[in-house]
Amino acid sequence: MKCILIICDGMGDRPSPNYPRTPLEVADTPALDQLAANGAVGILDIIAPGIRPGSDTAHLALFGYDPYIYYKGRGPFEAIGANIPVNPGEVTFRANFATIDSKNVIVDRRAGRVIPHADQFAELLDNLTLPNFPDVKITFVHTIEHRCVLKIQDANLSHEVSDMDPDITGVEVNPCYALSDNPAAKRTAAILNEFFDQSKQILQKSPLNQERAQKNLLLVNSVLSRGAGIVPELEPLTLKYKINAACIAGAPLYKGVAQLVGMSIVDVPEATGTVETNTLAKGRAALQSLVQNDLIFIHIKGTDSASHDGNFPQKVMMLEKIDAMVRLLIDTVDLNETLIAITADHANPVSVQDHTADPVPLAIIGKGILTDEITTFSERACARGGLGRLRGVNLMPILMDLMNKSKKFGA
Amino acid sequence: MKCILIICDGMGDRPSPNYPRTPLEVADTPALDQLAANGAVGILDIIAPGIRPGSDTAHLALFGYDPYIYYKGRGPFEAIGANIPVNPGEVTFRANFATIDSKNVIVDRRAGRVIPHADQFAELLDNLTLPNFPDVKITFVHTIEHRCVLKIQDANLSHEVSDMDPDITGVEVNPCYALSDNPAAKRTAAILNEFFDQSKQILQKSPLNQERAQKNLLLVNSVLSRGAGIVPELEPLTLKYKINAACIAGAPLYKGVAQLVGMSIVDVPEATGTVETNTLAKGRAALQSLVQNDLIFIHIKGTDSASHDGNFPQKVMMLEKIDAMVRLLIDTVDLNETLIAITADHANPVSVQDHTADPVPLAIIGKGILTDEITTFSERACARGGLGRLRGVNLMPILMDLMNKSKKFGA
Numbered sequence: 025m026k027c028i029l030i031i032c033d034g035m036g037d038r039p040s041p042n043y044p045r046t047p048l049e050v051a052d053t054p055a056l057d058q059l060a061a062n063g064a065v066g067i068l069d070i071i072a073p074g075i076r077p078g079s080d081t082a083h084l085a086l087f088g089y090d091p092y093i094y095y096k097g098r099g100p101f102e103a104i105g106a107n108i109p110v111n112p113g114e115v116t117f118r119a120n121f122a123t124i125d126s127k128n129v130i131v132d133r134r135a136g137r138v139i140p141h142a143d144q145f146a147e148l149l150d151n152l153t154l155p156n157f158p159d160v161k162i163t164f165v166h167t168i169e170h171r172c173v174l175k176i177q178d179a180n181l182s183h184e185v186s187d188m189d190p191d192i193t194g195v196e197v198n199p200c201y202a203l204s205d206n207p208a209a210k211r212t213a214a215i216l217n218e219f220f221d222q223s224k225q226i227l228q229k230s231p232l233n234q235e236r237a238q239k240n241l242l243l244v245n246s247v248l249s250r251g252a253g254i255v256p257e258l259e260p261l262t263l264k265y266k267i268n269a270a271c272i273a274g275a276p277l278y279k280g281v282a283q284l285v286g287m288s289i290v291d292v293p294e295a296t297g298t299v300e301t302n303t304l305a306k307g308r309a310a311l312q313s314l315v316q317n318d319l320i321f322i323h324i325k326g327t328d329s330a331s332h333d334g335n336f337p338q339k340v341m342m343l344e345k346i347d348a349m350v351r352l353l354i355d356t357v358d359l360n361e362t363l364i365a366i367t368a369d370h371a372n373p374v375s376v377q378d379h380t381a382d383p384v385p386l387a388i389i390g391k392g393i394l395t396d397e398i399t400t401f402s403e404r405a406c407a408r409g410g411l412g413r414l415r416g417v418n419l420m421p422i423l424m425d426l427m428n429k430s431k432k433f434g435a
Numbered sequence: 436m437k438c439i440l441i442i443c444d445g446m447g448d449r450p451s452p453n454y455p456r457t458p459l460e461v462a463d464t465p466a467l468d469q470l471a472a473n474g475a476v477g478i479l480d481i482i483a484p485g486i487r488p489g490s491d492t493a494h495l496a497l498f499g500y501d502p503y504i505y506y507k508g509r510g511p512f513e514a515i516g517a518n519i520p521v522n523p524g525e526v527t528f529r530a531n532f533a534t535i536d537s538k539n540v541i542v543d544r545r546a547g548r549v550i551p552h553a554d555q556f557a558e559l560l561d562n563l564t565l566p567n568f569p570d571v572k573i574t575f576v577h578t579i580e581h582r583c584v585l586k587i588q589d590a591n592l593s594h595e596v597s598d599m600d601p602d603i604t605g606v607e608v609n610p611c612y613a614l615s616d617n618p619a620a621k622r623t624a625a626i627l628n629e630f631f632d633q634s635k636q637i638l639q640k641s642p643l644n645q646e647r648a649q650k651n652l653l654l655v656n657s658v659l660s661r662g663a664g665i666v667p668e669l670e671p672l673t674l675k676y677k678i679n680a681a682c683i684a685g686a687p688l689y690k691g692v693a694q695l696v697g698m699s700i701v702d703v704p705e706a707t708g709t710v711e712t713n714t715l716a717k718g719r720a721a722l723q724s725l726v727q728n729d730l731i732f733i734h735i736k737g738t739d740s741a742s743h744d745g746n747f748p749q750k751v752m753m754l755e756k757i758d759a760m761v762r763l764l765i766d767t768v769d770l771n772e773t774l775i776a777i778t779a780d781h782a783n784p785v786s787v788q789d790h791t792a793d794p795v796p797l798a799i800i801g802k803g804i805l806t807d808e809i810t811t812f813s814e815r816a817c818a819r820g821g822l823g824r825l826r827g828v829n830l831m832p833i834l835m836d837l838m839n840k841s842k843k844f845g846a
Contacts, residue, residue, distance in 0.1 A: 038803040041771060046805075071844055073825055074832020078845020091845065098846040251846055373803065379843055381836035382805070403805050404821060413823035 025391065025427040027363040028310055028320045028353060029419075031086060032346055033079065034328030034372030036384035036403055043336055047327075047374065048385065048402040050336075051343035055351035056387070056401035059366060062359075063389030065398045066411025068419065069381070070370050076381045077416075079328075082369035083281040088420030089258055097183045097253020098277075103175065105280030106167040110255045115181045115212060117174040117249040119164070120189060121145060122197075123242040124224075130193045134170040136242040141232050142166045145244050148226050154218045162219065164247075167276065174249055176215055182208035188220060189248035197248060216249060223247045260286025261319075261420060265429040270313045272306050273323035274298065282321055299326035299342055303349035311356055318427065322349075331372035339374055354389070363390030363426055366401075367419065383413060392426055436802065436838040438774040439721055439731045439764060440830075442497060443757055444490065445739030445783030447795035447814055454747055458738075458785065459796065459813040462754035466762035467798070467812035470777060473770075474800030476809045477822025479830065480792075481781050487792045488827075490739075493780035494692040499831030500669055508594045508664020509688075514586065516691030517578040521666045526592045526623060528660040530575070530583040531600060532556060533608075534653040535635075541604045545581040547653040552643050553577045556655050559637050565629045573630065575658075578687070585660055587626055593619035596627060598661035608659060627660060634658045671697025672730075672831060676840040681724045683717050684734035685709065693732055710737035710753055714760035722767055729838065733760075742783035750785055765800070774801030774837055777812075778830065794824060803837055 037046040048056075070077040070085055080098045081091035099116035103109075110116050121139055123132040139145065146166035154160055163175040184204040188197055200216035202209035227233060227245045236243055262269050263286060271282030272290045274297025279289050292309045294302035303324065310320045324346055330339035353364055368384035385406035396410030407413075414422075424430045448457040459467075481488040481496055491509045492502035510527035514520075521527050532550055534543040550556065557577035565571055574586040595615040599608055611627035613620035638644060638656045647654055673680050674697060682693030683701045685708025690700050703720045705713035714735065721731045735757055741750035764775055779795035796817035807821030818824075825833075835841045 038805060040803065067823070072832070073829035074834075074836050074841070076836055076841045076843045078843050081845030095845060375803070376839065380839075381832065381841060404807065407805065407807065407821040407823065413825075 025363060026314055026318050026361060027365065027423050027427055028314065028322065028357070029423065030322045030324065030346070030350070030364070030366040031083070032324045032327045032366065032368050034331045034370060034379065035343070035368035036371030036382050037331070037339070038371070038373040038375060038380070038382060040373065040375035043374065046403055047336060047339040047343055049404070051340045051347070053343055053347040053401060055347045055354060056366065057399060058354060059350065059364060059387040059389045060401040060405065061399040062395065063387050064393045064396050064411050065385065065387045065401065065406040065409030067383035067403070067406050067409070067413050068367055068386050068416050069383045069413065070416035072415065073383070074381045076379050077370040078379065079277060079369055080281065082416065083278060085416035086367070086369060086419055087261055087281065087285045088417060089285070090417050094256045094258050096256045098251035099173070099183070099253035100255040101253070101277050101280035101284065102251065103173040103280065104283050105276030105278065106173060108165050108173050108175075110175065112255060112257070113181075114175045114177045114254070115183050116253055116255070118251040119172040119174040120248045121170045121172065121244045122246050122248045123244070124197060124246045128197045130190065130195060130197060132242050133189065133191070133193055133248060135244045137169050139170055139244060142170070144232060145227065145230065146172055148230060149223050149247065152219070152222060152226070154215065154222060156218055157215050160215055172247070174219070174247070176212070176219075180208050181212045182206050183252040183254045184209040185213045185216060185252050187250035188216065189250040197246065200249070212252075220247065255284070258285070260284070262286030265424050267318035267429055268316060269319040269321065270317045271321045271323070272309050272313070273321070274301055275323070275325050278323040287321060297325045299329055299338055301326055303345045304352060307349035307352040310353065314357070314362065318429070327368070328372050331374050332377055334374055334377045336374045359389060360391045363388060363423060365419070365423060383407070386411060386414070386419070388423070388426070390426065436774065437725055437729050437772060438776060438834050438838055439725065439733065439768070440834065441733045441735065441757070441761070441775070441777040442494070443735045443738045443777065443779050445742045445781060445790065446754070446779035447782030447793050448742070448750070449782065449784040449786060449791070449793060451784070451786035454785065457814055458747060458750040458754055460815070462751045462758070464754055464758040464812060466758045466765060467777065468810060469765060470761065470775065470798040470800045471812040471816065472810040473806065474798050475804050475807050475822050476796065476798045476812065476817040476820030478794035478814070478818050478820070478824050479778055479797050479827050480794045480824065481827035483826065484794070485792045487790050488781040489790065490688055490780055491692065493827065494689060496827035497778070497780060497830055498672055498692065498696045499828060500696070501828050505667045505669050507667045509662035510584070510594070510664035511666040512664070512688050512691035512695065513662065514584040514691065515694050516687030516689065517584060519576050519584050519586075521586065523666060523668070524592075525586045525588045525665070526594045527664055527666070528585040529662040530585040531659045532581045532583065532655045533657045533659045534655070535608060535657045539608045541601065541606060541608060543653050544600065544602070544604055544659060546655045548580050550581055550655060553581070555643055556638065556641065557583055559641060560634050560658065563630070563633060563637070565626065565633060567629055568626050571626055583658070585630070585658070587623070587630075591619050592623045593617050594663040594665045595620040596624045596663050599627065599631060600659035600661040608657065611660070623663075631658065631660075666695070669696070671695070673697030676835050678729035678840055679727060680730040680732065681728045682732045682734070683720050683724070684732075685712055686734070686736050689734040698732060708736045710740055710749055712737055714756045715763060718760035718763040721764065725768070725773065729840070738779070739783050742785050743788055745785055745788045747785045770800060771802045774799060774834060776830070776834060794818070797822060797825070797830070799834070799837070801837065
């Protein structure tokens with residue numbers, strides 16, 4: 025038995041005065057409804073009831089790892105997803121090139137977002153030596169647009185430090201401070217603050233910035249770090265369940281979490297991680313990858329993006345694109361040999377434009393499933409389903425049990 | 436988004452041979468049914484399935500604090516609720532003035548309940564110095580009727596000691612003993628036993644008791660302690676969620692828990708904490724308090740009192756009084772701006788006359804709620820609701836998420 029697990033980012037939604045029916049209730053999704061009608065449905069509290077999940081903690085939970093135990097910050101997931109290896113002993117940060125004024129007040133958190141020579145700017149900071157911390161090894165790599173990964177490596181570091189990026193413009197850059205009494209956290213914060221000062225001086229002196237000034241472009245004159253993290257020590261699910269697993273995703277974070285739990289990455293050029301993504305290309309890639317894998321994880325980001333933008337029609341359109349992919353999958357696979365499961369990593373109501381803690385709908389179809397009487401796939405319909413109300417961390421064990429990949433607990 | 440949370444003490448019930456329908460199923464409650472019809476319903480295991488909650492542990496759970504972690508005994512809640520401050524390092528007890536005979540056998544656990552000079556009796560014991568524990572500071576304060584609060588303060592104390600009050604008459608007063616191997620618990624028990632002996636001698640010598648003997652009144656000649664507790668260290672929910680919250684309750688315990696979690700107390704003279712309470716006065720106070728607060732907690736005690744008395748018609752009457760208050764609330768507030776949630780702190784079936792572990796009904800109405808098809812508010816109807824079966828400790832995070840007051844876990 026194999027399994028295709030589809031996680032639609034931010035799919036769960038709420039009614040609102042403008043839209044009394046949710047995008048799932050409005051969208052025309054005959055394939056999703058077929059999953060519900062011929063399968064079993066339920067709802068998932070991704071972390072726990074009332075707890076708002078981040079995308080990182082949510083995916084750890086959905087892959088079966090309690091994020092309260094295994095989550096050690098976002099940085100490493102982003103790095104791994106961008107093909108930057110992360111090792112134990114390194115503290116990894118997400119970092120933005122930004123524009124600040126002479127008083128460290130943020131003019132643009134993204135230095136204009138499109139930065140033609142971003143790689144060259146990053147090279148100026150890679151392998152930087154800090155005068156007060158000469159033994160600390162610094163790695164600084166550009167990924168896309170204004171985004172970079174900062175890694176620091178040394179014997180005595182901690183990821184329990186604050187974000188320097190205040191997440192808004194017009195205010196001063198936050199100094200980095202320790203989030204615990206751990207002396208290593210205080211030391212790491214001091215390193216970050218020195219890196220900020222040093223990198224500012226180096227960037228400001230760069231001829232690349234003189235060029236930008238001449239062209240009237242925003243200066244790339246600082247680095248804002250956030251999401252400090254260390255790579256969690258976890259048994260990959262591929263080892264835990266002795267399976268081969270593959271990930272089909274557009275955005276780096278999801279590839280990062282997937283790699284950490286042992287999945288291989290299937291590159292689908294048309295999987296963009298945006299609302300433009302080609303869901304059918306993802307579906308075809310999943311069907312091909314199913315030959316050599318037991319578990320295929322398909323991640324769809326567009327539903328979340330539409331919600332963050334408060335764009336109800338776009339979310340409906342994305343759901344209908346997902347439905348087309350599900351149609352391809354259920355019409356192609358033998359449901360006696362392959363399970364299909366679909367859920368979300370968290371709700372992101374269009375009316376809220378951010379992650380909320382509402383439980384999300386789940387449907388599982390395939391051999392052995394105890395079907396229920398629910399025939400539509402939506403937040404409300406699934407709440408009445410035969411699977412009841414479960415936790416995110418329950419999903420992977422349930423799928424592995426249905427696939428007959430689980431070890432018995434006891435004898 | 437704001438919230439009014441109504442907790443009806445002991446509201447949950449069971450069918451019995453005499454009453455095959457529960458009080459909620461019998462009572463005429465159109466407003467509660469409207470909550471159910473236009474909102475979402477479910478059931479709550481206040482602590483965990485099958486675990487009988489006390490009122491103190493139940494309220495901790497409903498305010499979002501796992502009582503297995505945070506509950507450290509009842510004494511401090513009663514004291515705080517009676518406006519007696521409780522500090523870290525103090526062990527606090529509920530205490531009764533009682534009448535015992537020369538062999539320490541209990542004649543009346545309440546020394547007649549109505550004790551005209553109770554304050555003066557209490558003054559005799561306040562600041563008492565114990566010969567064998569001269570450094571222990573004793574505070575003894577009368578509250579109402581036969582009830583007092585005993586606090587002991589010293590460097591080396593524990594709340595893990597037994598009740599001296601055996602809760603029945605005709606038996607000897609229990610000696611206090613340690614409930615753990617902790618040496619501090621043994622020491623605290625020894626202090627309590629010495630306090631019992633010393634207070635007995637002092638009370639017996641009092642001219643106030645000579646007066647009572649002349650009037651043929653029961654002597655106030657001993658103090659029965661119970662409910663040893665220390666004040667738990669918890670982050671108030673007002674800080675945790677950055678909200679203002681207020682409590683409208685009649686009985687001291689509930690005010691005590693509410694204050695501990697950061698709520699201000701709204702005094703409503705007609706809120707008596709009995710079946711005589713004026714629920715409409717409480718509702719009006721809630722509406723007024725809503726202007727300056729994000730969360731209003733209304734506690735109604737009468738449902739529990741009626742159950743403890745085994746009085747089915749009185750419980751039905753109380754539910755109809757609650758319904759009148761809910762009518763006032765839903766007809767006054769803008770449900771796009773204010774959530775209303777109603778539940779119980781535990782079941783107290785009239786046929787049992789004590790707390791039971793049955794899950795209790797829950798309804799939530801307001802913007803963003805995924806309504807279900809349930810249209811009546813009762814134990815059985817709510818068991819089929821869209822919220823499913825949750826734990827008491829889940830409620831506050833769910834409400835805070837709906838109010839958009841939650842922090843994200845992860846990024």
